[in-house]
Amino acid sequence: MINQNSSLPDLPAPITNVGVIGWLRSNLFSSLSNTLLTLLAIYIIYLVIVPTVNWVFLDSDWVGESRDACTSGGACWVFIAARFNLFMYGFYPESGYWRINLAFAILVLLLVMLNIRQVPRKGWLAAFTLTGYPVIAFYLFSGGLFGLETVETSRWGGLSLTLVLSGVGIVASLPIGIVLALGRNSQMPIVKSASIVFIEFWRGVPLITVLFMSSVMLPLFLPEGTSFDKLLRAMIGIVLFESAYMAEVVRGGLAAIPRGQYEAAKALGLNYWKSMALIILPQALKLVIPGIVNTFIALFKDTTLVLIIGLFDLLTTVEAGFKDVHWLGYALEGYVFAALVYWIFCFSMSRYSQNLERKLHTGHAR
């Protein structure tokens, strides 16, 4: 007899469809070809992981002072530890390390504050990060004020130089990029075509030729007697190159602002610069923050090219490290370390930018 008022309790799902087994079946072994692919993938992982783990961890040497400590055949991390200061600070005098550390500590503090929602007056803070902070950082690095010892730029190096190059590149190229983007959107034919030529020229040539140009040709362009140091020349090249890319990023943001915003600004009686500065750019720049971060990632990786014109960035100091007679033969450790540092920076920035993109994706597009 069937009870009309209550249904039978649900049977549990078959054991093959739920839990670990169910997951394995549907994700790894759903068909013959899938199973083969899974086995292939497991084999590839085995081939890569086992020697890597052996080399990096099991057979490696971690403690010691010189290459004599490296006897077990795996990675010699002693090399990295012994040369760590070179990789971070280049040939900066040891007594001045605190200045570099302080400069980056301030930067980290500023960036953290910018990302905490409760902090008031974000606009001023951002403006300070982009204008006031670089001045402070410059004096911390180069000294010459308040009794700080002067350190020539030729002694800057390592990861701190990489960060300086990419930081200057992004901060200086942003305003130029904004002007160029506005120029490209302008109604004035000469302004527009001048901007287009500038942007397309720098985007069409490789950075390395730009660096060659700024290191070889720049001295020829300037009046006799003016001389720039190598770092500044590289920076000029990077900024020119990067501002063209930045212009295109900003232009993307300008294009995403609805026409109504331009019209409303005009209807309020704002002139061109006021409507741009007060209405359009604040919205457009907010939209393109992820794009700016992506440009920064590309720039960060591109700074390695200064190796070719002989500046001591992270990659160059690592190369110098393993070409040192005391440490010959540890190139792999050097490259792996450099790759890891670059990877950590780039990967975390790209995650941050994806995060921002998701956060900013709120009803701007109509």
Add this chain to the structure above:
Amino acid sequence: MAVKQQPDDAPAKAALWRRPVFRSTVFQVLLVLGVVYVGNALLNNTLYNLEQRGISTGFDFLSNAAGFGIVQTLIDYQETDTFGRTFLVGLVNTILVSVLGIFFATIIGFLMGVARLSKNWLIAKLAMVYIETFRNIPLLLQILFWYFIVLNKLPLPRQSMDLAGVIFLNKRGLSIPSPVFESGFWVVWAAILLAFAIVVFIARWAHLRQERTGEQFHTATVSLAILLALPLLAYFAAGSPLSWEIPALKGFNFKGGFVVIPELAALLLALSVYTAAFIAEAVRSGILAVSHGQTEAAYALGLRPGSTLRLVIIPQALRVIIPQLTSQYLNLAKNSSLATAVGYPDLVAVFAGTTLNQTGQAIEVIAMTMAVYLTISLSISLFMNWYNKKKQLVER
């Protein structure tokens, strides 16, 4: 930079300097004057500086003898040839590495992009690890890594790894047999051309017939058969006019055959692997951009999964993929200039490097190099724009 305004909007009595037309004219005239002034100053400085340093100007140096050797040349080159010739050698090498790089990067990129979306969890994660690893490590570092670490581990020529005794891999590069075309080979070339012509004709005919009657034709199978059979027939009919030059160990190195030098191999590996990671992301975003409803609609119309992919998903995904692909191709062509780091004789290495150092004519050399890259970039983007337009959705 004035906001666009119709002239008749402007109040009739506005002062001259308040009129948009006047303002924009003044602004542009000032801009032109500024550019001319700066350009003139730079030119004068440069000419003065060059004179001071005793560097001659002009392109005469291009006809002077170069006097240095180049490791890999696709066109004939001797040390006695001119700097003009070194320019060409470098240019050809740059084009070679860019074309090969684009080819391999596209293949790896599409495979990885599809693998990233695989239903197989392990395959998808592997593809993700590949993409995130190679995308976030500077290209220069990768080139150096392949060249100094991986390829350096290869055996010396005497202990080469070989494949069937015809392909050899060692520190000096990969030696593969090169074809030697004998006199009667033109018949085979003609047959290949003819086969292509026939295939194009068949495809058109099949398309027209399908439009008219709805009947389908096995174009792919038939075309493949023709493309293989016709040249093969011609080859045997002409008496096999092709032989292979097999590399052989002579002294300390392999002679004969075609050699892929390690510099090229390292550059190519790094460029393809690095760019492929970006292409994979483009492919993934393109496929994800096609909504699932499209697949369901295609199934509802009775299309098979293969046809759905070919006729519905891919054409729509391509519209998203192609613009991104273009910029990746452009990046690859420009990044090939990193060749100079490992000494592969591309344009930047032999021309903006060695030639510049020997002649000292920085301005001419750098200008020519930049002009080449600009031309390559502009032609790739023109071609891709044309292709993009062709693939663009035709809306009613």
